[in-house]
Amino acid sequence: MVYLIKDIITYLENLAPTAYQESYDNAGLIVGDAQAEVKGIICSLDVTEEVVQEAIEKKCNLIVAHHPIVFGGLKQLTGKNYVERTVIAAIKNDIAIYAIHTNLDAVSQGVNRKIAEKIGLLNPQILAPKKGIVTKLTTFIPKGEEDAVLNELFEAGAGNIGNYSNCSFKSEGTGSFLPKEAADPTIGEKGKLTSVEETRVELIFPSHLEHKIIQTLKNVHPYEEVAYYLQVLENKNQDVGSGMIGRLPEPLEGKDFLFYLKSSMNLKVLKHTAISNKKVEKIAVCGGAGVFLLNQAKRSGADVFITSDIKYHEFFDAENSILLTDIGHYESEIYTKELLKDILSRKFSNIATYLTNVITNPISYL
Numbered sequence: 001m002v003y004l005i006k007d008i009i010t011y012l013e014n015l016a017p018t019a020y021q022e023s024y025d026n027a028g029l030i031v032g033d034a035q036a037e038v039k040g041i042i043c044s045l046d047v048t049e050e051v052v053q054e055a056i057e058k059k060c061n062l063i064v065a066h067h068p069i070v071f072g073g074l075k076q077l078t079g080k081n082y083v084e085r086t087v088i089a090a091i092k093n094d095i096a097i098y099a100i101h102t103n104l105d106a107v108s109q110g111v112n113r114k115i116a117e118k119i120g121l122l123n124p125q126i127l128a129p130k131k132g133i134v135t136k137l138t139t140f141i142p143k144g145e146e147d148a149v150l151n152e153l154f155e156a157g158a159g160n161i162g163n164y165s166n167c168s169f170k171s172e173g174t175g176s177f178l179p180k181e182a183a184d185p186t187i188g189e190k191g192k193l194t195s196v197e198e199t200r201v202e203l204i205f206p207s208h209l210e211h212k213i214i215q216t217l218k219n220v221h222p223y224e225e226v227a228y229y230l231q232v233l234e235n236k237n238q239d240v241g242s243g244m245i246g247r248l249p250e251p252l253e254g255k256d257f258l259f260y261l262k263s264s265m266n267l268k269v270l271k272h273t274a275i276s277n278k279k280v281e282k283i284a285v286c287g288g289a290g291v292f293l294l295n296q297a298k299r300s301g302a303d304v305f306i307t308s309d310i311k312y313h314e315f316f317d318a319e320n321s322i323l324l325t326d327i328g329h330y331e332s333e334i335y336t337k338e339l340l341k342d343i344l345s346r347k348f349s350n351i352a353t354y355l356t357n358v359i360t361n362p363i364s365y366l
């Protein structure tokens with residue numbers, strides 16, 4: 001079985017749609033030809049010149065990374081810094097670079113789920129679910145044809161709520177219309193006011209699927225002109241958002257938890273605020289720079305918030321009401337490469353997929 005780079009991209013973006021990336025991000029195919037055949041994949045947190053070199057040695061032509069090598073745009077490509085040199089080396093050697101960044105942070109099976117798993121958190125949930133990414137479709141289908149239409153819409157990705165699929169609501173009523181001269185009505189005649197027993201169908205879908213859902217509706221609906229309404233909902237999507245929160249199997253003393261965290265995440269060092277006498281059980285996590293979620297973590301009743309890139313003054317904001325700990329950006333996200341390798345090798349078992357051996361952390365500890 002031959003796979004093209006675009007097949008890998010389609011699969012990854014089905015799990016973590018690029019529509020979920022933050023506005024400042026640059027996730028997606030950064031270097032390379034999506035039509036090229038995949039010979040081998042390297043999974044990495046970062047892309048550096050060393051990772052490109054490793055790809056050459058391992059005969060891989062695709063690097064799937066969490067952090068985009070090109071973030072703020074490139075104005076020249078002369079090799080004056082590591083970003084340009086990495087991109088040039090990739091292009092010269094026909095190596096594609098794909099980044100799956102804040103979109104992988106945002107999904108419930110992404111970066112933070114992996115951290116929750118490493119710490120052994122039970123029942124991890126999204127800490128700050130995203131709003132405005134669910135749309136409701138209302139449409140009107142002649143009686144007896146509603147299931148055929150609904151099944152196609154479910155197939156296209158509509159009607160999923162949490163652990164339930166095929167969710168919809170139906171109510172019966174009468175639709176009326178008057179076909180104009182140029183019309184070609186399925187039911188009724190030109191120039192005649194027509195009433196039809198119709199079923200009003202309501203169901204939701206992820207907003208980024210709008211084009212696909214509406215195309216599907218138009219293709220399968222029996223009418224020449226399909227009546228429908230779309231409403232972007234205020235509802236939060238519980239499966240998409242920032243950070244995660246879960247419970248330890250049993251409460252631990254703060255200090256014991258921090259030692260446990262060090263060993264389970266393989267940390268050399270961590271920074272933390274004062275440890276109180278209260279045992280800790282509810283743990284919030286956010287890989288990378290996540291201190292913007294501190295208040296959300298407090299509101300959710302977390303005893304500990306684990307993230308990275310916390311500034312001096314931001315530690316004060318913990319106000320001793322939560323144990324805030326900075327475990328390092330690289331350390332918080334390094335297991336993302338394992339997550340990517342697992343996802344890819346499960347689906348594309350005949351493609352050689354490797355974890356990078358390069359330690360891309362630019363920070364050393366003395």
Ligand SMILES: [Zn+2]
Nearest residue numbers: 288289329333
């Ligand atoms: Zn990061």
